[in-house]
Amino acid sequence: xxxxxxxxxxxxxxxxxxxxxxxxxxxxxxxxxxxxxxxxxxxxxxxxxxxxxxxxxxxxxxxxxxxxxxxxxxxxxxxxxxxxxxxxxxxxxxxxxxxxxxxxxxxxxxxxxxxxxxxxxxxxxxxxxxxxxxxxxxxxxxxxxxxxxxxxxxxxxxxxxxxxxxxxxxxxxxxxxxxxxxxxxxxxxxxxxxxxxxxxxxxxxxxxxxxxxxxxxxxxxxxxxxxxxxxxxxxxxxxxxxxxxxxxxxxxxxxxxxxxxxxxxxxxxxxxxxxxxxxxxxxxxxxxxxxxxxxxxxxxxxxxxxxxxxxxxxxxxxxxxxxxxxxxxxxxxxxxxx
Numbered sequence: 587x588x589x590x591x592x593x594x595x596x597x598x599x600x601x602x603x604x605x606x607x608x609x610x611x612x613x614x615x616x617x618x619x620x621x622x623x624x625x626x627x628x629x630x631x632x633x634x635x636x637x638x639x640x641x642x643x644x645x646x647x648x649x650x651x652x653x654x655x656x657x658x659x660x661x662x663x664x665x666x667x668x669x670x671x672x673x674x675x676x677x678x679x680x681x682x683x684x685x686x687x688x689x690x691x692x693x694x695x696x697x698x699x700x701x702x703x704x705x706x707x708x709x710x711x712x713x714x715x716x717x718x719x720x721x722x723x724x725x726x727x728x729x730x731x732x733x734x735x736x737x738x739x740x741x742x743x744x745x746x747x748x749x750x751x752x753x754x755x756x757x758x759x760x761x762x763x764x765x766x767x768x769x770x771x772x773x774x775x776x777x778x779x780x781x782x783x784x785x786x787x788x789x790x791x792x793x794x795x796x797x798x799x800x801x802x803x804x805x806x807x808x809x810x811x812x813x814x815x816x817x818x819x820x821x822x823x824x825x826x827x828x829x830x831x832x833x834x835x836x837x838x839x840x841x842x843x844x845x846x847x848x849x850x851x852x853x854x855x856x857x858x859x860x861x862x863x864x865x866x867x868x869x870x871x872x873x874x875x876x877x878x879x880x881x882x883x884x885x886x887x888x889x890x891x892x893x894x895x896x897x898x899x900x901x902x903x904x905x906x907x908x909x910x911x912x913x914x915x916x917x918x919x920x921x922x923x924x
Contacts, residue, residue, distance in 0.1 A: 765919070768830070770831045
């Protein structure tokens with residue numbers, strides 16, 4: 587059995603070379619220091635022969651890098667954030683980076699604590715989908731490359747990548763109005779987040795531009811949960827001006843809406859039409875399949891990682907809003923002739 591080399595010095599002694607030469611070869615710096623290809627190949631071959639495994643922790647400390655990226659998301663149980671995390675991890679894996687995934691449970695205090703823990707672990711960069719209540723702890727003073735995802739702050743100059751939520755909501759609302767709907771209810775999510783604010787703004791602006799009286803629309807709700815969609819729908823069904831269409835501002839809310847309508851013996855779209863901001867693979871399998879706004883999660887993940895690495899290379903980046911996709915299915919009833 588071949589002898590094992592546990593340190594660079596032991597490997598260097600077995601090769602009758604200096605530890606510096608061996609270290610430079612193993613760190614991919616042979617060409618930089620004009621080490622011959624023959625010597626480099628010999629070092630690499632013998633490193634395998636002697637089963638040399640470099641101490642990654644020591645190497646990271648020496649290079650002041652950990653090869654890890656911290657990813658903070660508000661709620662891993664939300665399919666949007668789960669899929670977004672997967673998209674980010676796929677991109678980071680291509681760059682040989684490990685991911686430290688943290689769920690902040692939509693709690694600002696936990697978000698601040700988690701941020702401190704990631705900074706203490708000396709992550710090389712941060713990708714953060716913030717809760718959206720406070721921004722001071724996410725300022726550029728962190729001195730760590732950082733990109734915000736999905737949610738961002740007008741007061742904070744940190745770069746971000748997100749869906750153009752205004753555009754998506756405007757398109758969905760216009761579609762409902764063009765289908766003849768004049769009583770439309772919007773069930774919103776977390777009111778303090780930029781994503782929710784821009785979706786509500788898109789809903790209101792589309793209603794205004796299509797001359798829909800303000801008394802014909804409503805905005806209610808308080809979070810991105812199934813329960814919120816369920817309870818708000820039951821309230822809407824009891825109102826004197828029951829809507830003919832509901833615009834759910836995320837997929838969880840949409841599920842809650844469907845639950846309440848089914849429990850109330852109402853059918854989509856015969857009794858009430860429904861559009862969801864956010865897409866899920868099973869939406870096309872429903873009866874009827876659900877009309878939705880698809881956020882470009884894969885593209886957001888790719889763009890966030892690209893921007894982060896540009897910052898790590900001291901390059902300038904520009905925040906980016908990506909276009910959503912409108913997916914028309916069969917959950918909206920035509921009330922008037924087109």
